[in-house]
Amino acid sequence: MTPADLSSTVLHAVRRAVDEDALRAPVPARVRVERTRPGGRGDYASAVALQLAGPAALPAREVAEILRVRMAGAPGIGRVEITGPGFLNFTLDAAADAAAHGALVRQVLERGTRYGHGDALAGVPLQFSHAREVRAAVTADAVRRLVRAQGAPVRISCHSTSDPDWARLGIAVDAHGQPPVAVDAHGQPPVPPAELPTEIRPVPAGAAAGELLARLGPDATRWGLLRPAGHDRAPLGGELLVQGAGNPLFLVRYAHARAHAFTLGARRLGFTSDPGRAVCEEPEALALLAVIADHPAVLAAAARHRAPDRLARHLEAVAHAFFDFHDAASPLPAGDEKPSAAHRARLALAEAAGTVLAGGLSLLGVSAPPYL
Template sequence: MTPADLSLTVLHAVRRAVDEGVLRVEVPSRVKVERPRPGGVGDYASSVALGLARPAGRDARDVAAILKDRLREAPGIRAVDITGPGFLNFTLDAGDGTGVLREIARTGLAYGHTTALAGTRVRFHASTEPRAALLAETAAALLRAQGADAGIDTGLGDDQDGDAERLPALPAPYEPHLLGVDAARWALLRPAAHDRALPGAPLLVQHERNALFRVRYAHSRARALVRNAAQLGFAPSYETADAYAHTHARAHASAPAPTAAPAHAPAPPAPLPTLLGDHPAVLLLAARHRAPDRVARHLEAVADALLAYQHTVLPLGDEKPSAAHRSRLALAEAAGTVLAGGLSLLGISAPDQI
């Protein structure tokens, strides 16, 4: 189950409660799900009950309990917990991780591309400022990946420049002649538009402190793992949940107990399967908010999770390839595909070897 699937499932539970007369509220157009904050549990969380509490005239925890009853048997959800003032926390079935991997294998670089914004038409102002122009070009690509009709207003034909959307950005030069296309684009797109562009020189250094290098290196490692596995006589397998269960269990075993986390503590890093499942939602939000930096940050998280996981993929010493190795290889291959697809939307190359 992807975050988008979970969002629709929760929305359906709200609609059921309203149709049954248990909740007297207007059904929202969408429900936001995200990774749990400190003090939460499970894979994802939603604050929908808190938003419905006041219009329903009920306590948020009561609203959460009503929704929990209607989510208890939903396919793909193993457990629903209520935490804090009324947050719903979801633990997904581990086996669903293979569904995400199979979807990535099926769609390839287009994983996360949807028709969610079909029927939406957006034209961006053709700015002469380099960073604003690059931001508009990339935002248009993200919107098209979600089914929108998006492009840059040329001032010709039916396009009227006065109606075009302007994307404000802190000005910065675009310098592919000095940095190369990849580093030049990352320098302008990785920070939020209102933040300063990244200095170019550090992006040319092949070092772990360079996030662009980590992302592209992680992609090359994923491809190398598949090549190395072929030399050992085995290929990725998408038939079992071993890879998902392995990282899912390890991440939860190492996470601190929810009651021990102070309110200001950052959330623990998400396991690789969760990050891959998040990818479609990240692309959709990046398109809606015209925020390529969201994609870049997500790719960094995927890369870091893959680099921390890669040592488990191939057999060691005299160890023979097993079903677990084949499923872990599928997870690594899927991560490489997500990295390549995300970089492509940013206009950045993903070399197979670095």
């Protein structure tokens, strides 16, 4: 059971309690669950009962008990406990959790770089507009990729003629010219508001595309422009080219290359990946599985909020989790050790991580070379 699955299970319990008139409170849009801290009980915890206590006019522990009885025995949950003033603590069913983890890895490997793509924005035509400025153009292009991955048709316009160097950054513009004014002479919208383009306006890069390409190349330029939030200045110095763990772009691409190297190494040793229960035995594997499971939600949120930086930061989290896993439990046997079920399962998880990294980089317009 992933954190998203557990959140949905808790939310279902809240809805059920409200429908049964056991709880009189508004149903939240989502329920937050997080891993328990060291010394805490169970695998995950939620403060939803404390959040609902006020609106329900009930003590938080009583709200927690109402929810606990409605989650006991739910698939994937082994035990639900109440601690402190009303925290719900969840211990997952190990057997069901292991099966879910194997299914997650298989899903990633089957869908490939399209894992996490969905239809959340299907049928919603979107229009974006931006100034003749490189960061705005790169951001609009990344937003186009993200919303298309969620099923939306997209059209992008630039206020004036495109910079010819943008083509070297993979940028395409559908139309040129200023978007229509927001109101006419009578103060009324000249077109339905939904048809007005959304303006993409990050803090300008302070340099032209040609200069950035000459100094950094296309991949580092795009990453440097997209990694910071749009309201922050984009650092565009030589640190983007450093081949070290302190450079997030290098870290993400190197993690992808290492995952590829594991596949080649296993092939030389005569075995292939196979998701299985053994993948769930190491804490580092569980942490990597958790960030992989978060990938679809991250893509949907990045598309919805027009925020490619969310995806970039998520890829960094996947890379960090991959290297923790890489250091703790190698997918390749050491010395004269024979490949085991654990090695095959770890290899499958490493390949899934590499797949997520490749797919995410592609949506940012950044290449994911198999070798660095």
